[in-house]
Amino acid sequence: MSERYCNDSIIGVEDAQELLLAHVSLLDAEKVALGASFGRILAQEVRSDIDISPFDNSAMDGFAVCHADFVAARPAPSREHPLELPIIGRLGAGSVFDGELTGGQALRIMTGAPLPRGADTVVKIEETEVIGESDECPEGTNVRFFTIPVLGEHVRPRGEEARKGEVLLHAGDRISPAAAGLLASTGNAEVLVYRRARVGIISSGSELVAISEIPGPGQIRNSNSYSLAAQVAEAGGEPVILPAITDTREAFIGALQAAVAQFDFIITSGGAAEGDFDFVTPAIRELGELFYNKVNMKPGKAQTFGIIGSVPIFGLPGNPAAAAVGFEVLVRPALRRMQGMRALKRPVTRAVLTTDIKKVPETRRFYLRARVERVTDGAGEGAAGVGAAAGTAAGANAGAAAGGGAASASAAGVGTAAGYRVTPAPNQSSALLGALNNANCLLVVPEGLKPLAAGDTVACLRLDMEEGVV
Ligand code: AMP
Numbered sequence: 040m041s042e043r044y045c046n047d048s049i050i051g052v053e054d055a056q057e058l059l060l061a062h063v064s065l066l067d068a069e070k071v072a073l074g075a076s077f078g079r080i081l082a083q084e085v086r087s088d089i090d091i092s093p094f095d096n097s098a099m100d101g102f103a104v105c106h107a108d109f110v111a112a113r114p115a116p117s118r119e120h121p122l123e124l125p126i127i128g129r130l131g132a133g134s135v136f137d138g139e140l141t142g143g144q145a146l147r148i149m150t151g152a153p154l155p156r157g158a159d160t161v162v163k164i165e166e167t168e169v170i171g172e173s174d175e176c177p178e179g180t181n182v183r184f185f186t187i188p189v190l191g192e193h194v195r196p197r198g199e200e201a202r203k204g205e206v207l208l209h210a211g212d213r214i215s216p217a218a219a220g221l222l223a224s225t226g227n228a229e230v231l232v233y234r235r236a237r238v239g240i241i242s243s244g245s246e247l248v249a250i251s252e253i254p255g256p257g258q259i260r261n262s263n264s265y266s267l268a269a270q271v272a273e274a275g276g277e278p279v280i281l282p283a284i285t286d287t288r289e290a291f292i293g294a295l296q297a298a299v300a301q302f303d304f305i306i307t308s309g310g311a312a313e314g315d316f317d318f319v320t321p322a323i324r325e326l327g328e329l330f331y332n333k334v335n336m337k338p339g340k341a342q343t344f345g346i347i348g349s350v351p352i353f354g355l356p357g358n359p360a361a362a363a364v365g366f367e368v369l370v371r372p373a374l375r376r377m378q379g380m381r382a383l384k385r386p387v388t389r390a391v392l393t394t395d396i397k398k399v400p401e402t403r404r405f406y407l408r409a410r411v412e413r414v415t416d417g418a419g420e421g422a423a424g425v426g427a428a429a430g431t432a433a434g435a436n437a438g439a440a441a442g443g444g445a446a447s448a449s450a451a452g453v454g455t456a457a458g459y460r461v462t463p464a465p466n467q468s469s470a471l472l473g474a475l476n477n478a479n480c481l482l483v484v485p486e487g488l489k490p491l492a493a494g495d496t497v498a499c500l501r502l503d504m505e506e507g508v509v
Pocket residue numbers: 242243244246247259260261262263264308309310311312314356357358359
């Protein structure tokens with residue numbers, strides 16, 4: 040099988056991201072019921088089939104009137120000299136007034152009811168005085184007005200939301216609650232969305248036991264399958280946890296061969312390094328094409344990417360935090376792209392370090408599990424520190440380190456560090472899930488940097504904010 044890249048050499052994070060993005064393709068689209076479409080990504084443009092609203096209507100409960108009556112009134116309407124008009128009827132939303140309002144009349148009208156012909160203005164009920172209310176005529180016989188309203192006030196014009204044929208939503212838009220409402224308003228009982236990526240998850244390791252078991256000597260529970268499944272689900276995919284496999288070449292080859300027939304993307308964990316029992320690389324080499332198996336990052340240098348048939352295979356390291364960071368930085372953007380999502384970069388917050396970072400890897404990109412927070416002493420009000428993950432670094436550390444796919448990046452700028460501080464977890468061992476669980480960001484230390492000191496400004500990839508929100 041071919042090897043287009045020198046896969047024995049280590050490649051940079053951006054190159055690894057790009058290669059992966061270049062080798063995933065957009066999934067096909069499927070129709071889903073509108074009620075089940077929330078959060079999905081539209082695969083179609085949506086135009087309005089009608090004017091919305093289809094008619095001029097009242098924005099208030101009040102009285103539909105002819106503005107000219109007020110202009111013509113002598114003296115001008117005031118508290119002392121109100122304009123009094125007869126009430127010719129009452130109209131609720133859903134009904135249509137048959138007649139036409141001629142000058143010198145008022146029609147009691149409710150919010151959403153169509154403006155009667157002849158009327159051009161609505162006066163709120165609170166600004167009027169109704170007289171002549173009786174058992175026979177509970178709406179009253181007449182209404183008094185005390186000022187001249189603004190012409191057209193409280194009238195919602197036909198087509199205010201959209202004109203027939205107007206484009207309201209685009210392919211690639213996430214179906215937000217408001218978008219679901221627009222789809223409903225335009226009669227889309229079903230919508231075309233990109234299919235969710237079906238992702239097969241294979242954990243490898245002869246030490247792994249099922250989570251229902253108490254681990255025996257030398258054994259551990261298989262936690263990666265579950266944390267990775269959750270990450271897949273968070274990225275919009277459909278995870279399927281496949282049986283864990285032992286550390287043999289045959290087991291890897293058998294599991295991968297079976298999985299490529301069923302899934303859009305396959306993730307493995309463990310066995311990705313170059314130890315005696317690491318078989319991801321040889322299995323991909325044997326079955327397909329290997330693109331890389333080392334990425335210049337920490338934790339988890341052993342990030343492996345290849346294709347078998349047309350199915351991307353990503354081999355994550357076994358250490359739980361290394362697997363999670365590899366997923367976040369490399370796999371997540373690819374899954375998002377496959378599912379039609381446009382934004383591939385997490386928002387970045389520039390923040391001031393609260394502690395020194397004495398141990399940094401000499402040449403590798405370092406992703407520290409950390410917590411970023413707003414400084415609440417007043418200095419940090421506003422969202423000044425949040426920007427898009429792009430390469431316009433203002434500070435030494437804040438730039439190119441941001442994750443996500445290079446192909447999607449438009450340099451939206453990185454905010455000021457004022458107002459945010461960040462504290463890395465004290466124990467950055469890649470074996471630990473707790474530090475990751477407490478983190479809301481990955482603090483990024485670019486490769487080749489010297490140790491950092493409290494007070495330095497760093498870039499933090501926001502794990503708690505979705506791509507594209509800023
Ligand atoms: P490996 O990448 O296979 O060398 O594994 C590195 C470390 O991660 C070892 O300590 C493994 O026991 C651990 N590990 C591997 N797979 C899993 C898993 N599915 N769940 C939890 N820990 C794992």
